[in-house]
Amino acid sequence: MIQISHVSKIYKSGTVETVALNDVSFEIKKGEFAAIMGPSGSGKSTLMHILGALDTPTSGTYILDRENVEKLSDDQLAEIRNRKIGFVFQAFNLLPRRTALQNVMLPLVYAGVPKEERIERAKKYLDMVGLSDRLEHTSNQLSGGQQQRVAIARSLVLNPAILLADEPTGNIASSQAAEIMEIFQDLNKEGHTIIMITHEADIAQHAKRTIHIRDGRIVNDGNNHKQKKANK
Numbered sequence: 754m755i756q757i758s759h760v761s762k763i764y765k766s767g768t769v770e771t772v773a774l775n776d777v778s779f780e781i782k783k784g785e786f787a788a789i790m791g792p793s794g795s796g797k798s799t800l801m802h803i804l805g806a807l808d809t810p811t812s813g814t815y816i817l818d819r820e821n822v823e824k825l826s827d828d829q830l831a832e833i834r835n836r837k838i839g840f841v842f843q844a845f846n847l848l849p850r851r852t853a854l855q856n857v858m859l860p861l862v863y864a865g866v867p868k869e870e871r872i873e874r875a876k877k878y879l880d881m882v883g884l885s886d887r888l889e890h891t892s893n894q895l896s897g898g899q900q901q902r903v904a905i906a907r908s909l910v911l912n913p914a915i916l917l918a919d920e921p922t923g924n925i926a927s928s929q930a931a932e933i934m935e936i937f938q939d940l941n942k943e944g945h946t947i948i949m950i951t952h953e954a955d956i957a958q959h960a961k962r963t964i965h966i967r968d969g970r971i972v973n974d975g976n977n978h979k980q981k982k983a984n985k
């Protein structure tokens with residue numbers, strides 16, 4: 754699904770160069786649930802921007818769902834992003850005065866899906882995240898955890914190849930964070946490929962695999978549950 758090979762990203766401002774990613778390589782297969790974890794400044798956002806086709810690497814290659822992404826124009830990047838990636842952000846990014854249903858329907862409006870089908874599909878995904886009873890609530894009438902669940906439903910309505918979540922529990926209470934992790938696990942069981950960026954080890958632990966980055970390099974990449982299985 755995803756192949757990142759020898760990717761580096763160097764930011765230049767004036768004469769100062771910052772190496773944000775330094776020769777990073779990994780693969781993510783269809784159906785995986787992987788966490789990318791690292792401390793502040795380790796390169797997580799930079800990597801997320803590249804994975805999400807929001808930015809391109811300085812060097813190296815990136816193949817997303819059989820398409821080479823590293824050299825595309827901005828328009829081509831936007832196109833691939835809309836078609837293949839569902840984003841979930843730390844700050845939810847919902848429209849505040851719109852209802853849950855309207856927020857989830859929005860990508861379908863842009864995609865030109867007829868109204869009846871829009872409603873049906875939006876309801877299906879809101880049901881998947883356990884919000885069937887909140888369809889007509891506006892964003893500001895929902896808790897942080899509920900808003901993030903709306904954002905997850907919205908990220909899925911166009912059937913993306915991968916779900917990319919950037920610190921998805923960063924703005925919500927820890928009791929609700931557990932619910933979000935449960936939803937990701939359920940979605941993953943249904944076959945969704947999920948990549949989650951986090952700086953918290955206990956959040957990363959909910960994924961099946963954790964890729965640790967530090968100073969722009971991968972320092973560890975392993976199965977989260979191997980240890981437990983080995984002890985059984």
Ligand SMILES: Nc1ncnc2c1ncn2[C@@H]1O[C@H](COP(=O)(O)OP(=O)(O)O)[C@@H](O)[C@H]1O
Binds near residue numbers: 793796797798800
């Ligand atoms: N646009 C930018 N210009 C210059 N340096 C940047 C830019 N974005 C990030 N950096 C630097 O790159 C490194 C990695 O940043 P970032 O990817 O945001 O890390 P994280 O998300 O893990 O905190 C940091 O040293 C940061 O200061």
Ligand SMILES: [Mg+2]
Binds near residue numbers: 797
């Ligand atoms: Mg960051």
